[in-house]
Amino acid sequence: MKLNILAPLKISLLASLVLGQANNVTYNVIAFPESPDMFVAVIVDNNTYRLAASTSGSLLYSGNAPAAQNEYHYVILDNANQVNVSEAFSRSPTQNETTINEFFNRSSVTHQLNYLPQVYEPVPAINRIKSDLHVLNQIPTIQIWGNQTAIDILHKNQVQDLDFELNVTYYGLNNVQEFQNVKVSLAGRSSRWIPKLSYGLKMKTKGDQNLYGYKKFKLRALGMDPSYVRECVSYSTLKAVGIPASGFSYVRLFINKQPAGLYGFIETFQDPWTANVFAGGDTSYKPGYLYQGQLAGENQTVSVFSDLSYYGDNTTLYSLGQYKIKTGTDKDETPDDFKELQDFTKFINSTSSDTTVEEWEKHLDTEIFTRAMAIEDLLGFSDAYMTLLNNFYVYNDPKSPGRYIYIPADLDTTIGIALYELDYLLTGNYSEHPGFNIRPLTSKLFSNQIMVNHYQQVILNLTQQLVNPDIMYPFIDSVVNMIYPDVEWDLTLPGMGTFHLPSMEDINPGGAENTTSNSIFGPGFKTNWTDIPQTFESSLNGPTNSTATESVKGFIAKKSANVLAFYKK
Numbered sequence: 001m002k003l004n005i006l007a008p009l010k011i012s013l014l015a016s017l018v019l020g021q022a023n024n025v026t027y028n029v030i031a032f033p034e035s036p037d038m039f040v041a042v043i044v045d046n047n048t049y050r051l052a053a054s055t056s057g058s059l060l061y062s063g064n065a066p067a068a069q070n071e072y073h074y075v076i077l078d079n080a081n082q083v084n085v086s087e088a089f090s091r092s093p094t095q096n097e098t099t100i101n102e103f104f105n106r107s108s109v110t111h112q113l114n115y116l117p118q119v120y121e122p123v124p125a126i127n128r129i130k131s132d133l134h135v136l137n138q139i140p141t142i143q144i145w146g147n148q149t150a151i152d153i154l155h156k157n158q159v160q161d162l163d164f165e166l167n168v169t170y171y172g173l174n175n176v177q178e179f180q181n182v183k184v185s186l187a188g189r190s191s192r193w194i195p196k197l198s199y200g201l202k203m204k205t206k207g208d209q210n211l212y213g214y215k216k217f218k219l220r221a222l223g224m225d226p227s228y229v230r231e232c233v234s235y236s237t238l239k240a241v242g243i244p245a246s247g248f249s250y251v252r253l254f255i256n257k258q259p260a261g262l263y264g265f266i267e268t269f270q271d272p273w274t275a276n277v278f279a280g281g282d283t284s285y286k287p288g289y290l291y292q293g294q295l296a297g298e299n300q301t302v303s304v305f306s307d308l309s310y311y312g313d314n315t316t317l318y319s320l321g322q323y324k325i326k327t328g329t330d331k332d333e334t335p336d337d338f339k340e341l342q343d344f345t346k347f348i349n350s351t352s353s354d355t356t357v358e359e360w361e362k363h364l365d366t367e368i369f370t371r372a373m374a375i376e377d378l379l380g381f382s383d384a385y386m387t388l389l390n391n392f393y394v395y396n397d398p399k400s401p402g403r404y405i406y407i408p409a410d411l412d413t414t415i416g417i418a419l420y421e422l423d424y425l426l427t428g429n430y431s432e433h434p435g436f437n438i439r440p441l442t443s444k445l446f447s448n449q450i451m452v453n454h455y456q457q458v459i460l461n462l463t464q465q466l467v468n469p470d471i472m473y474p475f476i477d478s479v480v481n482m483i484y485p486d487v488e489w490d491l492t493l494p495g496m497g498t499f500h501l502p503s504m505e506d507i508n509p510g511g512a513e514n515t516t517s518n519s520i521f522g523p524g525f526k527t528n529w530t531d532i533p534q535t536f537e538s539s540l541n542g543p544t545n546s547t548a549t550e551s552v553k554g555f556i557a558k559k560s561a562n563v564l565a566f567y568k569k
């Protein structure tokens, strides 16, 4: 040992011994040793200190060790105390008493993102609580844990609607929060066909349990999107145009210490969501009806759809499963609960191109709807209101009864993942977007000259100021930079379910629609779903070598160029 070089270090160590080792640091790292007889440790300036988990199920390993002079890093030790896996980089010394909750093999926990500009301020209807639920430049960790038998049953019955009460732990940068008896289910419809499963988490509506003010969540597997960024970009865009939608952030998910991968974390629109978004979290807020459009009901025998068509006076025709009710009734839904929705569709049905803006405004927040339709078009939402009359909500806000708020959701088949022929989604002419001319609400509202002029202006502005390579690429690149190590990790994971190839019944429940003969899906709906498999790189940057799929960046570049060309004419 070169004592002279180490002298300052020795003095400092001696000083800290004398002073009762005041500069010990509590090291905290989230890690998941492969086997239970392995250990997690921190190596501080070449000395190894074992860390311990607070319980056998915890992912967080902590322990005291001296503050580093040069560097520290985490390792996994085998039962012979040999290093099994080591972080390949050095961490900088900290003078703080405790580290944040670091993650094994990730060198940074907060990232520099080039956020999208807030092009439009949030609409007046929004009064959202301030919350740290989504801090996009960090990736927290969530663990679902408990009864493995229940988890196995959930995973083995992947297309059934089961739920089990399990425990959930949230590991933020500076906090760990544990929740018991959280209802865990599998989420999504088409997302259940692949081994990487999506989950729903529900804390009890009554009681104090909440995560940053929210109680109901979805963990989105992002498994249909090889780029992992489409939902992030879509939700971030909705936020940038100031309309109500879920927020989005990334999390790492574990289930009973098994890694599930990189997930998208979003909100489920159930209580207290409407109070959080429209009433600043007011606990005495009584939500109105929140209706979800989901195309058609399971086993539906009558041809009724969730396109906001008016079906006459019979509320039963609204309750056949094409709409679901998310808030506004505590009881099981009855046909009466659809009366308000029926009134809304009756109004839409009664309008003409002469219906005044003032009259429309009594029944619809037209600004929200206009911005939402602009984004549906610009980002090529192919499983949404205009296209598949699907994945949208309309909310009857009690603050202005009868005036509906439109809310888009489920944004996985967007930005080049297409259920329609690409030409229809890439067109620069808004009126060629599939469904624009046939859905009751778009065809009626935009038959009003003032409204369609405004719609065109919003599309043009958003193309110039947002859905534009110069603005979106830097955002996307910064997100990719953040998630890349987790994407690589995710790609090594086998998934907890199995492939469940869909039957025609899954794709088209109840045979409600005959895709070869008809029309309700509008022009351009695809019947051939076979396509070239994409990698992360090709799905993000192209080339896709396909006429059926466009890369994220390719879609944005082509769409914005087509829109600008259309307006030049």
Ligand SMILES: *[C@@H]1O[C@H](CO)[C@@H](O)[C@H](O)[C@H]1NC(C)=O
Binding pocket: 045, 046, 069, 070
């Ligand atoms: C740790 O060990 C390496 C090589 O074994 C040596 O170069 C380095 O100086 C040591 N660092 C400290 C702080 O002792």
Ligand SMILES: *[C@@H]1O[C@H](CO)[C@@H](O)[C@H](O)[C@H]1NC(C)=O
Binding pocket: 020, 021, 022, 024, 049, 063, 064, 065, 066
């Ligand atoms: C500092 O950390 C070392 C190594 O874990 C431990 O032996 C010692 O007790 C700690 N000192 C204090 C004051 O916590």
Ligand SMILES: *[C@@H]1O[C@H](CO)[C@@H](O)[C@H](O)[C@H]1NC(C)=O
Binding pocket: 093, 094, 095, 096, 099, 100
């Ligand atoms: C130390 O703590 C401060 C305040 O919490 C924080 O801003 C800083 O990033 C921490 N430094 C390190 C190296 O963790």
Ligand SMILES: *[C@@H]1O[C@H](CO)[C@@H](O)[C@H](O)[C@H]1NC(C)=O
Binding pocket: 145, 146, 147, 165, 166, 167, 180, 181
């Ligand atoms: C949740 O945690 C509590 C306390 O540790 C435990 O008693 C309970 O069994 C756990 N629930 C499940 C479903 O494992």
Ligand SMILES: *[C@@H]1O[C@H](CO)[C@@H](O)[C@H](O)[C@H]1NC(C)=O
Binding pocket: 147, 148, 149, 150, 153, 164
């Ligand atoms: C675990 O879940 C299964 C399936 O729901 C149930 O039969 C069993 O009783 C549960 N075990 C415990 C210890 O709660």
Ligand SMILES: *[C@@H]1O[C@H](CO)[C@@H](O)[C@H](O)[C@H]1NC(C)=O
Binding pocket: 298, 299
């Ligand atoms: C639809 O039909 C299937 C198969 O017959 C049945 O299991 C399911 O419960 C039905 N769903 C509804 C909502 O009636």
Ligand SMILES: *[C@@H]1O[C@H](CO)[C@@H](O)[C@H](O)[C@H]1NC(C)=O
Binding pocket: 309, 310, 311, 312, 349, 440
């Ligand atoms: C309006 O509703 C009536 C009665 O259901 C229906 O026949 C008609 O097609 C609807 N018109 C439009 C434009 O939706």
Ligand SMILES: *[C@@H]1O[C@H](CO)[C@@H](O)[C@H](O)[C@H]1NC(C)=O
Binding pocket: 302, 314, 316, 317
């Ligand atoms: C309402 O529609 C349902 C479903 O088609 C039908 O069974 C019922 O007879 C209708 N009620 C009336 C009053 O027409």
Ligand SMILES: *[C@@H]1O[C@H](CO)[C@@H](O)[C@H](O)[C@H]1NC(C)=O
Binding pocket: 454, 457, 458, 461
């Ligand atoms: C479009 O952008 C222009 C210039 O920034 C602005 O004056 C106008 O109000 C915007 N209109 C809409 C509908 O966004």
Ligand SMILES: *[C@@H]1O[C@H](CO)[C@@H](O)[C@H](O)[C@H]1NC(C)=O
Binding pocket: 511, 514, 515, 516, 517
């Ligand atoms: C769909 O419609 C076509 C043409 O009318 C018909 O030949 C075919 O049998 C229908 N398919 C189903 C599944 O109903």
Ligand SMILES: *[C@@H]1O[C@H](CO)[C@@H](O)[C@H](O)[C@H]1NC(C)=O
Binding pocket: 528, 529, 530, 531, 532, 546, 547, 548
């Ligand atoms: C379906 O599309 C794929 C890729 O776009 C193509 O290779 C295949 O020939 C098509 N199949 C049919 C039946 O058109």
Ligand SMILES: *[C@@H]1O[C@H](CO)[C@@H](O)[C@H](O)[C@H]1NC(C)=O
Binding pocket: 532, 533, 534, 535, 538, 543, 544, 545
């Ligand atoms: C597209 O074609 C190029 C050139 O043959 C090839 O390198 C690339 O891997 C292909 N991409 C995909 C997604 O198949």
